Every structure is written in C-alpha cells, then in structure tokens.
Amino acid sequence: MFARSLGDDGAELRPLEPWQAEEYLAHMDRGREFIGTxxxxxDVVADLASARAYLQSYADKAAADEGRLYGIWLDGTLVGGVLFRVFDPAQGTCEIGCWLEQAAVGRGLVTRAAALLIDWAVDVRGMHRIEWVASAENTPSINVAKRLGMSREAVLREKYLYRGTRHDSEIWAVLAEDWRAARTKR
Incomplete structure (x- = not known):
C-alpha cells in the first residue's frame, strides 16, 4: 500500500479499500450530517455492510480501470476522500469527486488531493479532460474547482433529485494542456 503526503501538516492520501470498511463507516458516522449537505x-453508507459494498464497488471499478477511490487521512484519522467517479481511458476523460468531514474543512486537503489525482491522470494515464461536477449550492466544492484552475462549462438546471428537492449541477473542467501550462507557472 502507498501513502502520499499532502504537505507538512500530517495529511496523507491513500487508497481506500474494502478491508477498511469499519474505519470508513466510523468516518461517515462522524461526518454524516455535514457530508450529506x-x-x-x-445515505448510501448506512451500516458496515453498505460501507463494505461501497468500497468494494470502487475496488471493482479500479480492477476494470473505470474509477478509483482514495481516503484523506489527517494525523492518522480518515477525514475525507477524493475519487475518480468516472474514469474512461478510451475517451481520455474522467471525473473527480470529493467529500470531507467538517472538522477537516479549511486546510486545503481536497484541493491538494485533487491536484495529485489530476497530475496522475494527465501525466501517467494521458487523460485529456478532467471534470468536476458539483451542486450549484455547494460553494466549497465549486471553490476547489476554481483553485484547481478549472473552467465552469455548464449549469444543468434541476439535474438531480436529492432528498426531495431538485438541484442544479455545475460542470467544471480542465484540459490536460491547460493543466500542464498552469502547473509550469506555479
């Protein structure tokens, strides 16, 4: 197993796998209300069986080269994660998603973790387009997309039904050449 440092604050990015279902469920229980905003x-991860099933679904996606799931640990405690929700090497496109417990907000963890995923997707896997989809009301997630240098490409009005209410989705993206150009300026 590997761990990638996210900086000098004790944060690490690691694969999140089915054998970690108990830790994942405990994390989800701590952050359930905030994450579910x-x-x-x-709502998907309600008990140990569903936590294990969710982690297994991403292990299966990784085996099929269709997605990947990583946890963010801070001082040894799982506090959030990032993932390739969609990963399509044939088309050269992928979508990154994230979540975080409230106690870990404001440290730049998701931005740093997502940047590592984009670096890998572009440099190692040759992805051409990396997408970020967020509720139009999810300002922190949209701010991550902005910090990553993504461009807002669309608003899909009332795209999804969540807890009885229709929500707009914003589509943000960065192309590989733009990512590389921005990275050389940093």
Whole structure:
C-alpha cells in the first residue's frame, strides 16, 4: 500500500479499500450530517455492510480501470476522500469527486488531493479532460474547482433529485494542456 503526503501538516492520501470498511463507516458516522449537505454518500453508507459494498464497488471499478477511490487521512484519522467517479481511458476523460468531514474543512486537503489525482491522470494515464461536477449550492466544492484552475462549462438546471428537492449541477473542467501550462507557472 502507498501513502502520499499532502504537505507538512500530517495529511496523507491513500487508497481506500474494502478491508477498511469499519474505519470508513466510523468516518461517515462522524461526518454524516455535514457530508450529506450536498451529496448522497452518507445515505448510501448506512451500516458496515453498505460501507463494505461501497468500497468494494470502487475496488471493482479500479480492477476494470473505470474509477478509483482514495481516503484523506489527517494525523492518522480518515477525514475525507477524493475519487475518480468516472474514469474512461478510451475517451481520455474522467471525473473527480470529493467529500470531507467538517472538522477537516479549511486546510486545503481536497484541493491538494485533487491536484495529485489530476497530475496522475494527465501525466501517467494521458487523460485529456478532467471534470468536476458539483451542486450549484455547494460553494466549497465549486471553490476547489476554481483553485484547481478549472473552467465552469455548464449549469444543468434541476439535474438531480436529492432528498426531495431538485438541484442544479455545475460542470467544471480542465484540459490536460491547460493543466500542464498552469502547473509550469506555479
């Protein structure tokens, strides 16, 4: 197993796998209300069996080269994650998603972790387009897309039904050549 440092603050990015279902469920229980503000992940992960099933679904996606799931640990505690929700090497496109417990907000963890995923997608896997999809009401997620240098390409009005209410989705993206150009300026 590998761990990638996210900086000098004790944060690490690691694969999140089925054998970690208990830790994942404990994390989801700590952050359930906050994480569930904009995404359905806490509704999907309700108990140990569903936590294990969710992690297994991403292990299966990784085996099929269709997605990947990584946890963000801070001082040894799982506090959030990033993922390739969609990963399509044939088309050269992927979509990154994220979540974070409230206690870990404001440290730049998601931005740093997502940047590592984009670096890998562009440099190692040759991805051409990296997308970020967020609820139009999820300002922190949209701010991450902005910090990553992504451009807002669309607003899909009332795209998805979540907890009885229709929500708009914003589509943000960065192309590989733009990512590389911005990275050389940093």
């Amino acid at each position: 904009h995404i359905a992940l806490p």
